[in-house]
Amino acid sequence: MLEELKPHEVFRWFEEITRIPHCSYKEEKLSSFLVEFAKERKLEWYQDEKKNVIIKKRASKGKEKAPAVILQGHMDMVCEKLADSNHNFDTDPLELAIEEDWLRANNTTLGGDDGIAVSYMLAILDSGEIQHGPLECLFTTSEEMGMEGAFAVTKEHLEGKYLFNIDGEVEGDLLVGCSGGIVITSTHPIEKEKVLGEAKSFRLKLQGLEGGHSGQEIHKSRGNSIKCIGRILYSEVENLRILSLKGGSKHNAIPTNSEAEFLLLGENTEEVLEKIHQKAEEIRKEYSVSDPNFEITIESWRL
Template sequence: MSNLQNIEPKKVFHWFYELNQIPRCSGNEKMVSDFLINFAKERNLEAYQDEMYNVIIKKAASEGYENSDPVIIQGHMDMVCIKGEGSNHDFTKDPIEMIIEGDTMRANNTTLGGDDGIAVAYGLAIVDSDNLKHPPLEVLITTNEETGMDGVHALTNEHLSGKILLNIDSEEEGIFLVSCAGGANKITTFELQREKRDGDGLEIKISGLKGGHSGMEIIKQRGNAIKLLGRILEECNMTSNIRLSKIEGGTKHNAIPSDASAVILVEDKEVVKKIIKDLAQDLKEEYRVEDSGLNIDVKEVKVEDVYTKELNADLIDYIMMVPDGVQYMSKDIDGLVQTSLNNAIIEEKNNSIEITASVRSASSSSLRQILNILSVIARRTNAKTEEKSAYPAWQFDKDSKIREKAVKVYEELFDKKAEVSAIHAGLECGLLKEILPDTDMISFGPNLYDVHTEKEHLSISSVQRVWEFLIKLLEDLK
């Protein structure tokens, strides 16, 4: 931690470091949740932990703020756990290695956990300080945000009375979010059927794509490894009948897949290798701007069994037909995606092949349309579907007072124009608004880059400015 001791704000980075010593992938949050409860107990703070390991820590108002409306500071404790090629990091036990390079903090070939550990660090730093001016505080730290917002789905308002909520889960400093997309995951399942067929095979590996957050980066039209693999399989199948023996790709529902692979049985491996080589050149040219690191590798392998002919055809057809990426742009806000989907994961699981698509939209009817399209394609390819982890959009509040206050404080502090915007990603504010309908909400945060990838990094100076802003905003909420 020695290289962290001299960067500001020290208390924020101290607690960020402490969080990054604790494994906290989505679904593995008990240890970090218990850590937060112990933090509160050691300071004689009122705290609650529910069955989903959500945590609420309360701190009384500072002198003179006793009659002010309570404020909720909110973030999530879980993180997306992704590591780069060659990394031996074990997310179940290894701490995140934090590296400082100038104004940048990153991890060692893994996600950093700034999304959303930095929000938790802000909250802990505030309630751990005795010299700040603030209203009554409720620090709400949720679980499983990254895998479907399961924590906030289970939350109630029993221990929450805040009339203002500050969600610190945004990634661009000076941009205050006041609305977000809703969404759902669509799981398409094919029955896994194999038959004995041995012979020469090829393993196709797609790698080197940038990937990224399926909400924030979807507009950048980066390559989707699963869709690119589908194009290769279809091209091969048109010329030389191939049979799939294995297929997999992607790791997280909210990350654009940067890797995918397939093993195929081929009749003439040299012919198929030539097809793949030619198409690889075309794809590299096609993605030379947004994904210049695209790699398509092929190696010879032996195959012992394959998917049945029917499953083989259905899978390739599905991957080719299913839409991907931006579907509609907002007609209200220039440059904002309204509706998108990300074909995120394909894997063999429970004697089936599962394909997970994350669908997002600010329009409930548009969301339903895309989900229905996926159902139709699945039906035509003999697959079953189900929807999981649905969450509502966060609607714009034209009468929000915290929006105006936050913009005013930021502009006065830094003599810089602030922006009010919406986001094509799911924030917990949509669900929180359902259980706290009278609470005025806003979302903000420091500059975070390449989240949900092993290249995730944050700006240290931006963390400092957002800390100054947060302190001043709380002081002004008297």
Template sequence: MSKVLENLEPKSVFSFFEDLTQIPRCSGNEKKISDYLVEFAKKRSLEVIQDKALNVIIKKPGTKGYENAPTVILQGHMDMVCEKNKDTDHDFSFEPLKLRIEDDMIKATGTTLGADNGIAVAYALAILDSDEIPHPPLEVLITAEEETGMGGANNLDHDNLKGKILINIDSEEEGTLLVSCAGGIRNIISIPIEWDNPSGDLLTYELRIRGLKGGHSGMEINKERGNSNIILGRILQGISINNDLYLAKISGGAKMNAIPRESDATLLVNSKDKTKIEEEIREWNKIIGNELKTADSDFRIEFEQSNGKYEKTFSKETMRKLLVALTLIPNGVQTMSVEIEGLVQSSTNLGVLTTTEESVLLECAIRSSVKTLKLDIVRKMGVLANLIGANSESEGDYPAWEYRKDSYIREVFVDCYKKIYGKGPIITAIHAGLECGLFDEKFDDLDMISLGPNMYDVHTPNEHVSISSTKRVWEYILKVLKSIK
């Protein structure tokens, strides 16, 4: 059976990448992809370690003339964010991704692509598979569960690695070398639900937020894209002021680290207020559409009467508390760096909104390159929760990666870039969590850098990666490896 990417160059990289897209690898479901990597190594008689967290380390000696060169750790993560459009019928637990090529881009149909971070894994496998690429001794580290809290990196036994140089291939802008990243933590506010049994002439309506772009909650938090959970709360707050309505269910977003694109609420509306609420919804559509006309030009509100029957709804007090939380919760850019122009220093993202039988959960991803600012946002979440009689808990704390003044690997990358392009690369920090922060904490004196090809709209069903950029970055990495002796 022919492959969609079989005619692309470099053939080995895109062949391995397409193989990866056929294997289930959502965060928390990495057993099959981890076993695939182990089998890959065994077939090539390479030393391989698979730990309890499903991290995989594959070791390969240096090629002729590189036997005594410093060991280099090539690093990426095996898992992906599994997002799909509402109208896409796809089961990530067993169905392969449906790839397509559009001009210079590779996309998946209706789902995330997993180029974040499948491209890194494909690069590493292509290097390990080759007998012709000159390179120093390699330790390829492919971690698990990066996208949902860096569980693999957190549970990594550093004694299994000897290298002092680490090349992380988990960034998304060609020509940019990352030398520092933000730390982060997850926060969940849980609002207890008191249920009520409303009476009267009530009509059921579905209120839906659609058409937003979403995006990576670190990389794209500064693009002022709409957060569907925040927008839904704003609309509910507005229409509840002068109308008699009840909230039966609310939900939005799928991943804490993705800016939510779609949110839903089920409302019971007094029939006498039907016309007035419909008019207010049309007005909100105009207001928010105008505010987002540049960042999210396809934004729309859907408000439709349904045949659903609900015997119970949130009590008025529970709805009030929820709307207070959605109105006051910190969201978006919180502080900007004064040291690096244009760099977001601290941010939050209300990524997931869920209704259970007992409570409404507001799940946020908090990021900051300054630990005390990160903890201050957590404190604000706690104050808000206390204000409305809710509970606030944090988990998955990971550290920032601080800039290293003297770096051998940075010098090698800069020198190679200048030789290829006649100019230097951009060297900067990123407002996103990289596993480099945890490695910096676990390993003594680890010299690190991060890079990657051009990727767009990661963590969304519109995720795509540039074919030509993937090829150029591949050639760049090979030149760097050849230069380390």
């Protein structure tokens, strides 16, 4: 389907990759595909226990003295689909569509990040015409989960001193350096208490926030549903006890949803509930420009 797109070889490989499942943590099939690719072409290869793959190709004639160059990209893609799609990322090929200047997938993410890097590397490794020095193509896994594959790569299988990472944002730009990220696991002791007497139970739901990438869209002042729910719950801390609390789905996405179940203690629960509603409304209004579809609901339920 992509035969019209240029460079032809790159998009031929890209299409091939969209037929092989490769969500983060589920790269085995693509990793094995790369190993088979190398074996068929008698290229030197190495696969580690994290399923990272290195494929080496000797220099073209006359380029043997050039310094070895490492090309690198990640195998895994972010797998997201529309709520009503029954696409199975573990088995189904992506359904591609070309719309004007854009290549996209129907109902799912495309995996352009970073399938295009894998495709470029395969096209170069497969080519008998492109002139190059000694090449080392490094395909890493679980990048989207915090570069887990890359952390497991050791230098003993690589000789190149120059590494080109093919995972940029702006076409035609080469960057020196990288944005950073940090994953923090924080553990807090909780105090459980027996609720004596009457208590009313409620479910608080925040949804419809715009979300977005925690790096690329952080300057847009969009609401973070975890922070917002914290503000609501904390506003009536005296009379409120939390039963459950959850929010967010990915470490590199601004959380769009969160949910809590809580109890209201004491006599004037109506009054306290009214105050919680007011707080929720105040927060919703705060984000009415950045997050016009932000919705906060509070419903009562029976324990």
